[in-house]
Amino acid sequence: MGKDTATYWNVLASENKDKWKPIDGTNGMLEELTLAMDLNTGDYTRLTRFKKGADTKSFGGKSHEYPEEIYIVSGRLYDEAFDVWLEAGHFASRPPGEIHGPFVCEEECLVLEVSYPSQSKKTT
Numbered sequence: 001m002g003k004d005t006a007t008y009w010n011v012l013a014s015e016n017k018d019k020w021k022p023i024d025g026t027n028g029m030l031e032e033l034t035l036a037m038d039l040n041t042g043d044y045t046r047l048t049r050f051k052k053g054a055d056t057k058s059f060g061g062k063s064h065e066y067p068e069e070i071y072i073v074s075g076r077l078y079d080e081a082f083d084v085w086l087e088a089g090h091f092a093s094r095p096p097g098e099i100h101g102p103f104v105c106e107e108e109c110l111v112l113e114v115s116y117p118s119q120s121k122k123t124t
Contacts, residue, residue, distance in 0.1 A: 003036040003043065011035065011047060020049065029054035041118035048113060050077055050105035061099040066120045068094045068113060075109030096121035 010016065011033060023030040029051045036045040061081050069092070076087040081099050086092075086109075094100060096119075 003038045003045070006036070023048070025059070026054070026056070030056075038118070041116075043116050043118050045112070045114050047073070048111045050075070050103065050109040050111070052105065052108050054103070054105040054109075056102040057104070058102075060102055062101045063097050063099045064094075064115070064117075065096050066115060066117045067096055068115045070094070070114075071112040073110040073112055075105070075107050077109040077111065078104040078106075080104070 011019070020031040020033045022028045023032055031049045031051070032046050033049075034044055034046045038044070057080075072086050072088050072090040074088050076085050078085050079100055080102050092100075
């Protein structure tokens with residue numbers, strides 16, 4: 001079937017603010033908006049918004065068993081695992097198992113994520 005589809009809509013428009021969902025355990029400092037989802041494979045495209053002052057050190061680094069691509073749309077975000085500030089325009093294609101974060105955000109940052117759980121690294 002593939003990812004669901006949607007006609008053009010402005011995800012950042014004020015009339016769509018209720019579509020953003022807080023990410024559990026972040027005290028409202030991180031929000032997500034799923035843009036497209038493949039219900040058969042679990043592959044998805046979403047936006048994650050880190051609010052000014054967000055800090056995920058309490059979660060430590062994170063990794064996934066599947067590839068993930070990220071693009072910094074706006075703002076900047078510090079990735080402790082790589083000791084680098086990611087700014088608007090930065091792109092990364094993360095292989096399965098790559099540790100990233102924790103993250104610190106001094107100003108609001110918007111991140112586009114494209115994730116591929118259907119390509120999970122299989123362990124035997």
